[in-house]
Amino acid sequence: MSYFGDIYKGIKTLLTGMSVTGKVFLNNKNNSITQQYPDNRETLKMFNRFRGEVVMPHNEKNEHTCTGCQKCEIACPNGSIEIIWDRQIDPESGKKKKMIDKHIYHLGMCTMCGLCIEACPTDAILWAQNYENSVYDRTKLTKVLNQPGSKIMPGVED
């Protein structure tokens, strides 16, 4: 009799499985987990801490807070950050001071580990939440973070 018992149990488990998928099928309108990506661009909001790419915020006077201390460059595990700097005369104090010429960021190499942002003593670099980082030419992934003509915000020290 266990022969027929097996058949009965087997069919029962199969129907139980079908009831699970059947329920999902009927509630598909509410349950669907598909995000229709390019269509929902407007509403798609990343979380505040999302690591999209490293940016350097500038204020309205085109000033940033990077002192050129190179701590981010040292912290970076794979050399995604390069800082070109030289010593210039600070117009305010008249003393020679380390200043960045270019803060170069290779997005193509970045592993989004966040160590540079942890290391920055003046919060000069931050995470941006943009997620559309693909380009047709990979040289475009090498970015200069400080804007042309920008200078350090007065009063920011190491």
Place this chain on the structure above:
Amino acid sequence: MILSINIVENDIFNMLLIAAIYLGIFSVAGLFLVLLERKVAAWFQLRLGPNRVGPWGLLQTMADALKLVSKELTGTIKADKFLYNLAPYFVIISSLMALAVFPFTQEFQAFDINIGIFFLIAISSIGVIGILLGGWASNNKFALIGAMRSGVQTISYELSVGLSLVTMVLLTGTLQLSEIIEVQKSGWLIVQGHIPAIIAFMIYMIAGTAETNRAPFDMVEAESELGAGFHTEYSGMKFAYFFLAEFINMFIIAAIGTTVFFGGWLSPFGITESIPWLGIFWFLGKTFALVFLMMWFRWTFPRLRVDQLLTLEWKYLLPLNLLNIVLMALIVWLGLTIQI
């Protein structure tokens, strides 16, 4: 829209015309089935399915077919060229041939042969030769394993499909499909034959799913085991033939089920008896319900292993089937059928 296309004289032109109409209708129907499968799968799987090409994605499979037609036909150098090229036609032609005998309505039937059921069973086993040829000729080990599995599987499950239909033939007393439906005017066979008919239907659905090589019996392709199985080396339109044949076969299995168990084009309780052409909607409605059932199986169950597949057939389905035939014979003999 009454298509009166019974072959009354041996007119070659008529025959070709009907063949062309059937070919056109059913290649489109096959494409529609592919789309249906993708949509149904998506709804089972919390997805939306194709929705970009055309309204609600209705033209998606048309676009896919266009792409496949325009693709290069690649193949292995050491393949047996003749058999390799022959295989897809074997599969697609045999499945299209089977369509000829179905009565879609009372008048819409291309070929009312008096051994209809027998013809269907015979035709549907030709397809496997194509699969065997394809697997053997493409000179690929994965394809070969897939083909051999398919041979084993089809030989076994042919029996169950045949025997479960024979069970029903006991009830009808005829093999001719139009007459089988005529018999069902006094109640669909699944009602007439009650218990043995329901058992026969279950066995038929299981074996039919296995016949079409669909999950949970998709040994032949078993993508997690064999990559793509027997059609690993096929591309472009040749692949599309295999693909389309699978779906048309599914339609055929469901259509046989409809005709034999659920009264074909007959409406339930004869509610639309006065409008005969509505039969096609009943026929297709019932067929698609069965097709949906097969899709439901596919998207729920895990795949059997190849030896379990044979255990299922030889230890469970076949003995049950034989018992069932005896039971059905008794019921018919004692006149215990339910007639409405």
Place this chain on the structure above:
Amino acid sequence: MDTNIANSNLKSEDYFINMGPQHPATHGVLRLLLTIDGEIIKKVEPDLGYIHRSIEKMSERDSYQQIVHLTDRMDYLSSHINNEAVCLTVENALEIEVPERVKVIRTIIGELTRIASHCLWWGVMGMDVGALTTYFYGFRDREMINDIFEETCGARLTMNYNIPGGLMFDIHPNFVKRTKEFVAHFKTKIPEYDKLLTGNVIFQKRMKGVGILSKEDAISFGASGPVARGSGYSCDVRKYYPYSALDKVTFNEALKTDGDSLARYEVRIQEMWESLSIIEQLIDNIPEGDYKVATKAVIKLPKGEFYQKVETARGELGVFINSTGTKNPYRLKFRSPGFSNLSLLNHIAVGGKIGDLVASMATLDLVIPDIDR
């Protein structure tokens, strides 16, 4: 099944099949050289190295903070636990005591990672035995965990949330709420998993008595994690060498003695329940306090050898650091669970069918970058 063709008088030959590195069942770039007789497997030889990135050698060049982010890329499904392993090793070597808050948060996220990993495994497990729908159900629930991670850590997979000395930043205010939501949601989903797959007669037949690994073999092959526990070898690092806040919680070690594929499967399902219970015990009492202790910008480990092991979703991950007192390790070695677990594949698959190989390989839950490193 006993009618092996080799025993008859017919002349037959074994043949050879190359499974992978692009085969769908090998989940990545594992290559298996199979010797088969018809459907029956005679020998399985794994061939590794397709995704070897020399993480251990790269670590010798990096500072200790930088090493952490490389471990994300080993077993990417339990990246947080990998990070934690390195951080714990460094903290032990420096003799830093991290705040209680850090310990609790690390444990909660670690267990969430374990659930996420098992969710993915469950989906893929179903897919390997042919039930494609499980994949999406597993991912639906994993998505919730990934959202929690994204909100708190900023990334979904390679989180790099740990640093030596604590956490990179504090948890997000929504963390507790979202985690509770997930726990409540997931408690209704595991029974659904059982209904859909575990109970299914086809699945039971596929898994029961297949790929049997005895306890002795599990020990001698160096198996760990759910694979070893499916064979009755009690080896949960969380139980025997509790780290972070795991000594404060009570949980049962999932243990099955059958040693077949089904036992390994059930151990993982059981582990999901246990992880949920651990999270529930901790989520309401995250102690107040700092989220890190200050470390020097350049960490130099004292001269010597340091070892720490943790339980990832796959088993025992050991981190061995040999330091000469400089800012980089002289030698760093990872004892990865996947490598040892893969080594027993030949042992459990021989004699089975091709379908059995795929099913038992899925129960080993291999992550190839973890094996190759």
